[in-house]
Amino acid sequence: MFNTYDVIVVGAGHAGCEAAASAANLGSKTLLVTMSLQNIAQMSCNPAMGGIAKGQIVREIDALGGYSGIVSDKTAIQFKMLNKSKGPAMWSPRVQSDRMRFAEEWRLMLERTPNLDFYQEMVSGLIINNGKVEGIRTSLGIEIKAKSVVLTNGTFLNGLIHIGDKQFGGGRAGESAAYGITEDLVKAGFESGRMKTGTPPRVDGRSLDYSKMIEEPGDIRPDKFSYSDETKALSHQKLCHMTYTSLHVHDILREGFDRSPMFNGRIKSLGPRYCPSIEDKINRFADKERHQLFIEPEGWDTCEVYVNGFSTSLPEDIQFKALSSVAGFEKVKFFRPGYAIEYDYFPPTQLKHTLETKLVEGLYFAGQINGTTGYEEAASQGLMAGINAHLKVHEKEPLILKRDEAYIGVLIDDLITKGTEEPYRMFTSRAEYRTLLRQDNADFRLTPKGFAVGLASEKRLRRMEEKFEASDKMVNFFKETSLTMAEANPVLEEKGSSAIVQSDKMFKIFSRPQLELDDFMKFDKVKEYAETNNLDREILEQAEIQVKYSGYIDKERNNAEKLTRLENFKIPVDFDYEQIKSMSIEAKQKLSKIRPVTISQASRISGVSPSDVSVLLIHLGR
Incomplete structure (x- = not known):
């Protein structure tokens, strides 16, 4: 009935869809198994994609060649860029989505994906021999062989729904829970736990x-x-x-x-x-x-x-x-x-950075099974698990994103090195290099990597290179071109910024916080340059950010170097974290409970952000 697959993906939520799409698009013969083909890519909770830090993740998925950004755009009913009053590192895109059309578009895109098969049934177990996964077993007793398996079970593993004093098994409202997989994994030596999430009326x-x-x-x-x-x-x-x-x-x-x-x-x-x-x-x-x-x-x-x-x-x-x-x-x-719903998860410290398990070769976990919460976090893990499952099957080097390369890298590194005892959600504060990891430059950071593994198209790469070259040239234009007092001062005075007393370079003038892109375009020289070079707003905004944010980027790099030098700095055993007013409540709770010995250990605790570590260093006199 079934041939041997390169990759089997269990579960068709956000993680499963991205995993199946990436593996299949890279050329692996892939099977997506789900309990209901009518519920592919369901938005189980809120009908929205993106948000604080999550929007950056969606753009990173898109830059690598995943589908979440495209599906979100095609089914959006409202768009907002959050945190616009703050610096560009905090800007986060978010869309309100059409729930039914979102799921429909995902299914249609998957059905148009080559190398991808579908099967509807509950997976009740795994075939594991000599520390290596060899396939799955369904509730009908059917065995399907595979070289690798990606588990993206969401909230379905032994799911239990609570409404008041009533409780009943289920993975989602109106859908049954999945049984058998947890038991197989525990037998294989995995540690499991329980988490809870909820949804409104x-x-x-x-x-x-x-x-x-x-x-x-x-x-x-x-x-x-x-x-x-x-x-x-x-x-x-x-x-x-x-x-x-x-x-x-x-x-x-x-x-x-x-x-x-x-x-x-x-x-x-x-x-x-x-x-x-x-x-x-x-x-x-x-x-x-x-x-x-x-x-x-x-x-x-x-x-x-x-x-x-x-x-x-x-x-x-x-x-x-x-x-x-x-x-x-x-x-x-x-x-x-x-x-509310309770479900099984597996502490992610049991994984490698590829999301392959340490105990069973060829077995990958992605999404809520790893203790995360959120569509975007799940989708990014699914994408990386699907890519790495394909690369392993075809004996190629894995794709691992570092913390200074992507929010996806921060997310996975946090899970692998710190673990989590509560549902993990991404925030900009979790990324120590967030000035570099902006939503506007995800294509610069990741499209070359997506192209190198074979997921992002050459067309995508060329478009990114043209955008980079155009914005870079415009920044150089700002560095080389001056504005006279007569040209600059009327606009500066209008914006409440001090007048210049002699001609100065645009780069220096435009770096003032009071000036925005629309102010740049009030100058004939800028307007003429943009029109002559046929520059769209995306390129103009990229140039603006590079001009206004260059100082912050340098400062961030210096801070990162300081933290590296002090990573082994000792913390007094009896240090009182409650005395630090500017530290987050979560960080105080975690640090007081775990009592880390060094700054390095403190920085790896889930919920202790880089800014919390910086505050701690100040209070320790460094």
């Missing part, structure tokens, strides 16, 4: 009063994820909205605490620290009188709405009563209640 948008909410429009000049010309920026966008909880809502929610699986001991595993349930928020932050709720449409045409910020596992009657007391939700109708 879905409601009928026709029952909401949007006039009582705050409008949240997309960007006036929307961008897109993919660096390719396969997609275009949105020409029109759908509105999102925002409203707030209240003290009255919080009181209603507390009525259900005695039946909450979070508080009565039914849920014993840890959930995402930075995406807590609404009951956890009002319990941990009792001083807060209200919390934001973002009302996100599920698509262009559907009336289904996602209530971002109201993740909960409280009893369904309490969920309804509390949400009905939120402004704009007085007549709300539920499509389904929120719930």
Whole structure:
């Protein structure tokens, strides 16, 4: 019935889709096995891609030749560049997505991918002999042989759904859990654990009063994820909205605490620290009188709405009563209640940097099975696992991204070297080289690597090289061209910046924080150069960032060198971390619990960011 495959991918979520696509596009005979072909690439939680640090990851996936950026662009209903008020290292693209079309587009792209087969059934076990994976076993007892296997099981491994005092097996609402794989892996010597995540209710948008909410429009000049010309920026966008909880809502929610699986001991595993349930928020932050709720449409045409910020596992009657007391939700109708789900994961310290397991050759883990949370984190791991499974099968050197090359490199290195005891989410603060790892230059950093392994096309590479050359030339133009006082001062005064007293180079003038790209274009010399060279806004923005950010890049490199020299600096055994006001709460908790002996050890603890380490060094007198 089946021939031997080069790569079998188990699970068709974000990690599984990227793994299958990358392995197949590289030339491996690939099989994607899922319990439901109708649920490929489901957005199990919020209908959105990108966000803080996550948007950088999506662009890195795209730069390497993955599909997530293209699918996100084709199915977006709103685009926002987050953190625009901060420096470019913090800018993070995010799209609101059409949930149904997102899944449909992913499936169609996979079906058009050569070398890729599909099979619908539950995988109940692995074939492992002499420390090497040789295939999978399905619930029907069918054995399918393979040279490598990538597990991307998401929340399905022994999944248990909680709603109030009710609990039942499931990997996602309306879908059964997967059994057998955990047991096989534990028999093979793997350590397993349990994690928890949750999701909010879905409601009928026709029952909401949007006039009582705050409008949240997309960007006036929307961008897109993919660096390719396969997609275009949105020409029109759908509105999102925002409203707030209240003290009255919080009181209603507390009525259900005695039946909450979070508080009565039914849920014993840890959930995402930075995406807590609404009951956890009002319990941990009792001083807060209200919390934001973002009302996100599920698509262009559907009336289904996602209530971002109201993740909960409280009893369904309490969920309804509390949400009905939120402004704009007085007549709300539920499509389904929120719930929490517990599932098995495997501490990622059991993996190599290729995402191949240390115990079983040819077996790879990607996504929530590694303890991460988020579509983007999962997709990036799937991409790298699929690439490396292909490379190993064909006896080629693996692709490993370093911490100064990609957020994907930071993510994988954090997992492998630090592990995680709670769902891991990527933040810009986790990357010590975030000035270098901007969302705008992911193609510069990674497209040559994607092309070298055979995933990014030559067309992609040429487009990147042309963009790099054009932006570099424009920066040199700024360095070589001067502005007179008569040319510069009217614009500088308009922007509240001090006037120049003699002619000066554009590069120096444009590095002022008050000036933006639109201000650059007020000068005839710049406008003429851009028009003569037919430069689009993407190139102009890249040149602007290189001009305004050059000093920060040099500073970051110096800081990195300092940290390297001090990595073996000793920390006093009785050091009081609570005295450090500017350190994150998470870092204080982790450092106080683990008591690292050196700065090097402290920097490897999950949740202790590079900025936390810098603050610690200052307090230690270095």
